[in-house]
Amino acid sequence: MSTPPKNSSxxxxxxxxxxxxxxxxxxxxxxQSAGNRPLGAYIRSKLFGGTEAPRKRRSRTRKPLKDEKALGELLGKLGESRLASNVNQxxxxxxxxxxxxxxxxEKALQNACDDVRTMRILLMQALGYYSSEV
Structure with a gap:
C-alpha cells in the first residue's frame, strides 16, 4: 500500500x-446522469460505489427546484419582455x-405590474411555494 502523494509545499x-x-x-x-447532484460527488460514487469515507469539507449541493417548467416560463418571460427598460424609462x-x-x-404601468406579478407567481411555483394551479 502506497502513501498518498504530497503537495510540493x-x-x-x-x-x-x-x-x-x-x-x-x-x-x-x-x-445528465448526475442530475441535481454535484458532478464530483457523482463521479466519486460511481468510482467507489458509495463506500468512500465522508469528506471533511462539505460542498454546496444544488437545491432541486419543485417546478422546473415554471422556472422555464419565468426565464422565457424575462427574455421576451422589455420590462426593465420600460420601467426604467x-x-x-x-x-x-x-x-x-x-x-x-397608466396602461404601461398596469402592464408592468401585471408582468411583475406573473413573474413572481412563476418564481414562487418554481421554488415550490405555490401549487401549479395558482
Missing part, C-alpha cells in the same frame, strides 16, 4: 488533486417630472 499534508479532462460530450453525459420620467399622466402611461 513542505507544510501541507493534503494529497494533490487529480484532474480529468473530458470532452464536451463526455461531460454533458456525466452531468418610466422611473426617469417620473423623477424628472416629465411623466405625463395619460391613459397610455
Amino acid at each position: 513542505k507544510n501541507s499534508s493534503l494529497p494533490t488533486p487529480f484532474s480529468l479532462r473530458l470532452t464536451f460530450e463526455e461531460r454533458t453525459t456525466l452531468e 418610466l422611473a426617469k420620467a417620473a423623477n424628472s417630472g416629465s411623466l405625463p399622466v395619460t391613459p397610455d402611461t
Whole structure:
C-alpha cells in the first residue's frame, strides 16, 4: 500500500488533486446522469460505489427546484419582455417630472405590474411555494 502523494509545499499534508479532462460530450453525459447532484460527488460514487469515507469539507449541493417548467416560463418571460427598460424609462420620467399622466402611461404601468406579478407567481411555483394551479 502506497502513501498518498504530497503537495510540493513542505507544510501541507493534503494529497494533490487529480484532474480529468473530458470532452464536451463526455461531460454533458456525466452531468445528465448526475442530475441535481454535484458532478464530483457523482463521479466519486460511481468510482467507489458509495463506500468512500465522508469528506471533511462539505460542498454546496444544488437545491432541486419543485417546478422546473415554471422556472422555464419565468426565464422565457424575462427574455421576451422589455420590462426593465420600460420601467426604467418610466422611473426617469417620473423623477424628472416629465411623466405625463395619460391613459397610455397608466396602461404601461398596469402592464408592468401585471408582468411583475406573473413573474413572481412563476418564481414562487418554481421554488415550490405555490401549487401549479395558482
